[in-house]
Amino acid sequence: MIGAGRGRGRIRAPRRLTMNLPLRQAFxxxxxxxxxxxxxxxxxFREIHARNASNLSFEELFRNAYKLVLKKKGDFLFEKVxxxxxxxxxxxVRTQVRRLATPTILITDTNDSSSIERRAAGEKFMxxxxxxxxxxATEAGMIxxxxxxxxxxxxxxxxxxxxxxxxxxxxxxxxxxxxANDELAVTILELLEHxxxxxxxxxxxxxxxxxxxxxxxxxxxxxxxxxLNEQESTRLYLTxxxxxxLDASREYYRNEGKMLVQEADATTFCSTARRRLxxxxxxxxxxxxxxxxxxxxxxxxxxxxxxHITDVINLPGTGVKNMLDNDKMEDLQxxxxxxxxxxxxxxxxxxxxxxxxxxxxxxxxxxxxQIATEPPSKARQEKKDTESKGKDKPxxxxxxxxxxxxxxxxxxxxxxxxxxxxxxxxxxxRSDNVMEKALEVSFQDFINENSRSPEFLSLxxxxxxxxxxxxxxxxxxxxxxDNGVTLVQYLADKDVLETYYHKHMAKRLLMGKSISRDxxxxxxxKMKMRLGNQFTSKMEGLLRDVELSENLTNGxxxxxxKLGEGVTHKIDFEPSILxxxxxxITIPESDRACIFPKEVELVKESFEKYYLSxxxxxxxxxxxxxxxxxxxxxxxxxxxPITYEISGPTYCMVILMLxxxxxxxxxxxxxxxxxIPPDKVTQTLLSIAVAPKTRLLKKEPMSRDxxxxxxxxxxxxxxxxxxxxxxxxxxxxxxxxxxxxxxxETQKKADDERGLAIDAAVVRIMxxxxxxxxxxxxxxxxxxxxxxxxxxxxxxxxxxxxxxxREYLERGADSANPSYNYLA
Amino acid sequence: xxDTNKDLSPxxxxxxxDGFEFHVRRSAACVSGTIRRMLDVQNNFSEAQSGxxxxxxxxxxxxxxxxxxxYYNEKHRDSTGVTDMDIPADLCLELLMAADYLxx
Numbered sequence: 001m002i003g004a005g006r007g008r009g010r011i012r013a014p015r016r017l018t019m020n021l022p023l024r025q026a027f028x029x030x031x032x033x034x035x036x037x038x039x040x041x042x043x044x045f046r047e048i049h050a051r052n053a054s055n056l057s058f059e060e061l062f063r064n065a066y067k068l069v070l071k072k073k074g075d076f077l078f079e080k081v082x083x084x085x086x087x088x089x090x091x092x093v094r095t096q097v098r099r100l101a102t103p104t105i106l107i108t109d110t111n112d113s114s115s116i117e118r119r120a121a122g123e124k125f126m127x128x129x130x131x132x133x134x135x136x137a138t139e140a141g142m143i144x145x146x147x148x149x150x151x152x153x154x155x156x157x158x159x160x161x162x163x164x165x166x167x168x169x170x171x172x173x174x175x176x177x178x179x180a181n182d183e184l185a186v187t188i189l190e191l192l193e194h195x196x197x198x199x200x201x202x203x204x205x206x207x208x209x210x211x212x213x214x215x216x217x218x219x220x221x222x223x224x225x226x227x228l229n230e231q232e233s234t235r236l237y238l239t240x241x242x243x244x245x246l247d248a249s250r251e252y253y254r255n256e257g258k259m260l261v262q263e264a265d266a267t268t269f270c271s272t273a274r275r276r277l278x279x280x281x282x283x284x285x286x287x288x289x290x291x292x293x294x295x296x297x298x299x300x301x302x303x304x305x306x307x308h309i310t311d312v313i314n315l316p317g318t319g320v321k322n323m324l325d326n327d328k329m330e331d332l333q334x335x336x337x338x339x340x341x342x343x344x345x346x347x348x349x350x351x352x353x354x355x356x357x358x359x360x361x362x363x364x365x366x367x368x369x370q371i372a373t374e375p376p377s378k379a380r381q382e383k384k385d386t387e388s389k390g391k392d393k394p395x396x397x398x399x400x401x402x403x404x405x406x407x408x409x410x411x412x413x414x415x416x417x418x419x420x421x422x423x424x425x426x427x428x429x430r431s432d433n434v435m436e437k438a439l440e441v442s443f444q445d446f447i448n449e450n451s452r453s454p455e456f457l458s459l460x461x462x463x464x465x466x467x468x469x470x471x472x473x474x475x476x477x478x479x480x481x482d483n484g485v486t487l488v489q490y491l492a493d494k495d496v497l498e499t500y501y502h503k504h505m506a507k508r509l510l511m512g513k514s515i516s517r518d519x520x521x522x523x524x525x526k527m528k529m530r531l532g533n534q535f536t537s538k539m540e541g542l543l544r545d546v547e548l549s550e551n552l553t554n555g556x557x558x559x560x561x562k563l564g565e566g567v568t569h570k571i572d573f574e575p576s577i578l579x580x581x582x583x584x585i586t587i588p589e590s591d592r593a594c595i596f597p598k599e600v601e602l603v604k605e606s607f608e609k610y611y612l613s614x615x616x617x618x619x620x621x622x623x624x625x626x627x628x629x630x631x632x633x634x635x636x637x638x639x640x641p642i643t644y645e646i647s648g649p650t651y652c653m654v655i656l657m658l659x660x661x662x663x664x665x666x667x668x669x670x671x672x673x674x675x676i677p678p679d680k681v682t683q684t685l686l687s688i689a690v691a692p693k694t695r696l697l698k699k700e701p702m703s704r705d706x707x708x709x710x711x712x713x714x715x716x717x718x719x720x721x722x723x724x725x726x727x728x729x730x731x732x733x734x735x736x737x738x739x740x741x742x743x744x745e746t747q748k749k750a751d752d753e754r755g756l757a758i759d760a761a762v763v764r765i766m767x768x769x770x771x772x773x774x775x776x777x778x779x780x781x782x783x784x785x786x787x788x789x790x791x792x793x794x795x796x797x798x799x800x801x802x803x804x805x806r807e808y809l810e811r812g813a814d815s816a817n818p819s820y821n822y823l824a
Numbered sequence: 825x826x827d828t829n830k831d832l833s834p835x836x837x838x839x840x841x842d843g844f845e846f847h848v849r850r851s852a853a854c855v856s857g858t859i860r861r862m863l864d865v866q867n868n869f870s871e872a873q874s875g876x877x878x879x880x881x882x883x884x885x886x887x888x889x890x891x892x893x894x895y896y897n898e899k900h901r902d903s904t905g906v907t908d909m910d911i912p913a914d915l916c917l918e919l920l921m922a923a924d925y926l927x928x
Contacts, residue, residue: 058862058869059878066881066925138866145861148927 034073037064038080041146045081048142049088051135061146069150077150078163081143085167089174093132097175097188100125119202122195123210129192130216133171137223140167165225172224172236192217193241197248200283204252214287222289242292246299249280253303261308266323269312270334273304277341297341306342313339313352320352324424332428336435350438353421357439360417361446368410368456407459410450415483418443440490448492448790455743457491458500460484465505465523466513477515478522485526492790494531495757496750502538503584503746509546510576510626517543532787541582549577556610573603577611580621594624594650595675597657625680629653633696635718644720646696648727651676651684656696664713667706682706687727693720694727751795758791758799763808766822774818836863837876838891844884852894853877857927881925886918890926897928 041064044056068077100121144151144164151162161169176189186194196214203209221237233239253276260269277300284293313320313335323331339349421439429435447453461484464477491497508514520543528536553574596604608620627650634643646656654674658665665673671681685706689697698715699706761784765777772780778796785791800820803809812819836853838846854860862871871877879887893909900906911919 053868054870054873056869057878058867058871059880061869062858062862063880142867142869145864145867148857148861149925152927 037068040064045084045143048139065147066149069153074150074154085170094175094178097129100128126195126213126217130220133220136171140164193244211287218288249299250303253300257304257308261311266312267331273338274334276300301342305338310348313348321356324356329427336429346434354438354442357442358446364413365450368406404459407456408463410456411460444490447490454493454497455500458497458504462504485530489530495789499746499750505539506542506583509542545578552577559610624650645724651680652727655684659714664711667708667710758796770822833875839878840882840884840887841880842884846891848891852898855894855897855928882922886922890922
């Protein structure tokens with residue numbers, strides 16, 4: 001049978017067979033005729049390509065191929081198969097596909113009538129191509145299976161690629177990379193890509209397209225490689241289609257972005273952009289490849305989002321500002337998600353929010369400061385406004401000065417703003433850390449913009465810690481205070497607040513206006529938690545003093561009851577014993593020398609005796625200007641006498657008591673008899689001789705002012721609609737807003753304290769480090785002080801200077817690089 | 825394996841060159857790469873349709889041993905330290921060739 005030469009042209013193979021035969025130990029003893037065997041296989045493969053495999057016996061084919069390979073005919077077999085495949089692809093598949101590659105597909109003008117036609121033609125073409133490919137792949141798979149033995153041997157011998165790979169590569173070469181049409185200079189691949197892109201463009205503009213078809217095309221491209229070794233990166237999809245797709249998308253979104261910015265508002269822009277992203281995601285999953293998803297997304301992000309987001313955020317009327325103002329949570333969320341995609345630090349959005357908060361914050365600041373400086377009537381008007389909104393307590397509001405109103409307004413506005421933005425942050429920005437930080441910074445910025453914010457805050461807290469805030473429930477007050485403390489955290493100058501709060505708290509405690517000591521203590525705990533021990537230590541001292549003094553008073557009362565001294569029963573004496581250093585009270589020298597009426601003087605002496613017996617070596621200083629007195633006065637009115645209970649400041653009592661003994665006294669006489677400083681006398685007299693409702697004394701001449709020459713006498717005709725009433729000190733603010741002068745003083749005090757704190761910090765740092773450069777020392781000092789206030793750099797420099805003068809420090813030798821040494 | 829189709833009979837018939845028939849569980853028979861491809865429903869050769877594989881290269885004796893190996897292999901597929909199967913020395917060469925042919 002060898003070399004039987006069936007008249008075929010290429011008969012070299014049999015000859016080689018002859019040469020090889022003796023060397024081969026054959027599996028079967030039969031000689032194998034290549035031509036004959038190939039003929040069998042050839043026919044069968046044709047059948048397979050005709051999708052007619054069910055009549056074929058795999059075993060037979062396999063056995064034949066097996067024999068050929070055993071006879072070392074594998075290479076020839078491989079070549080033959082390859083040729084067969086080429087033939088099939090060229091003559092059957094390609095012609096089929098080409099038939100559908102009509103020129104209409106390529107027409108690019110968007111004439112409507114032709115576009116539908118074009119689309120149909122395109123789909124048909126795509127369908128045929130993918131179908132051909134799938135069939136070809138299956139057929140190639142079958143042939144590969146039959147030739148499995150050949151592949152196995154050839155790969156073990158280090159030869160080429162499997163039949164399947166070659167068959168697919170041939171498909172690429174013979175079909176995809178062939179020209180589509182005789183008249184057209186494009187390959188079938190290019191045509192296909194063109195159709196896919198066209199279809200995607202259609203889908204983007206909202207039309208329904210055949211996604212599975214695109215998916216099939218893409219899968220085909222994914223399964224084909226540029227080279228025979230099937231490297232991942234040489235997938236046709238990646239090398240050819242994807243770049244084109246991305247380019248086309250980039251172009252598309254660039255145009256869309258421009259158009260949207262020009263024509264649409266921010267809301268539409270955001271929702272469109274998000275929709276587009278979602279669409280592309282879907283598209284990648286359903287029609288293209290999931291590997292493309294990140295790439296196309298980045299294209300959309302770049303072209304649509306990054307390029308325009310800043311413009312959109314700042315769009316007048318519809319931008320972020322508008323969204324924030326109108327609580328457009330969804331839009332904000334859209335915006336947030338978009339910005340998040342392109343910038344993990346969210347800069348544009350952060351800036352916009354920051355700007356808006358600052359604007360609003362500054363508005364609040366100005367309006368608060370305006371109220372504070374407006375004439376009272378106007379302020380009261382404002383007051384009414386807030387009342388009608390149910391924002392404030394109606395009744396005690398009358399007593400509030402416009403300063404307090406301003407303070408409370410300010411804090412409430414700030415809190416309102418904060419609640420609003422907290423909500424936005426939670427709902428729209430998903431409590432994003434970056435955004436929360438930005439919000440915090442914004443609040444800090446504008447709160448610290450207002451130099452009076454520490455005072456305002458303290459006033460606010462004071463208002464609600466005072467028992468006057470009755471119309472709010474405990475829980476409400478609690479939340480308000482909580483919020484207040486939150487704002488305190490934003491303050492840069494915490495030490496200023498500390499000073500104010502200290503002062504306000506002292507007054508609260510002394511005047512007995514605090515709601516309860518428990519609430520005060522809770523408040524301190526809250527502050528301690530957020531601001532640290534150091535902050536509250538002074539305040540805790542206040543509370544401690546108040547308690548000690550209560551115990552002492554009780555002890556004194558018991559002591560007196562035991563002694564049974566009658567005189568003390570007439571006067572219910574309640575002293576507050578305070579440690580001088582803990583309380584923020586300045587004691588004017590002039591106030592100490594007041595001459596009390598006899599009865600009072602007695603009590604005072606007895607208490608002093610009692611106190612000194614308990615605590616030897618201490619000194620008691622009396623502060624009459626801080627005290628309060630309630631006294632009873634009986635007036636003869638016709639038949640029955642009327643007894644009034646009058647409460648007022650201690651000085652008021654001291655002066656009134658004079659008139660138990662004297663009929664008429666001049667101003668200077670009063671001053672001499674009591675030794676009260678003249679300005680205080682004036683103030684007291686104004687309230688008991690001029691103020692219309694509490695005119696306990698007659699004044700001559702009846703004028704509105706008090707002059708040293710005025711004469712005062714007992715007003716026996718005094719009447720008051722209530723049995724109990726209070727003498728309010730005229731011109732003294734019942735609340736504790738500071739005058740400009742006092743404020744300056746507070747500021748100065750705070751500055752002094754800061755100076756000391758900086759001194760201490762610098763010395764501490766230098767003691768630990770011995771030598772530091774100027775820059776390092778500055779940073780460390782600022783770091784330490786930051787929790788309490790933002791130190792002024794100039795101030796630190798001054799302090800360092802003075803420390804050098806006092807020989808705590810010395811300058812380093814190198815003047816180019818300034819440094820300091822610690823001198824022990 | 826490939827018999828995802830539930831209608832497929834769980835058994836196939838292997839026929840030796842000298843006419844011995846072996847009814848073998850499909851999963852066991854598919855231990856052989858060749859037979860697996862032969863029976864692949866997607867390729868749909870005549871063997872896949874009929875479920876009968878004529879193995880013209882193998883004698884009944886060899887095929888019997890092969891089938892024994894199929895079951896042996898399937899049984900111990902996931903275990904380790906399995907003892908070798910008992911192979912009569914006279915069949916060695918033929919079995920080797922059969923193994924080559926059947927891709928097992």
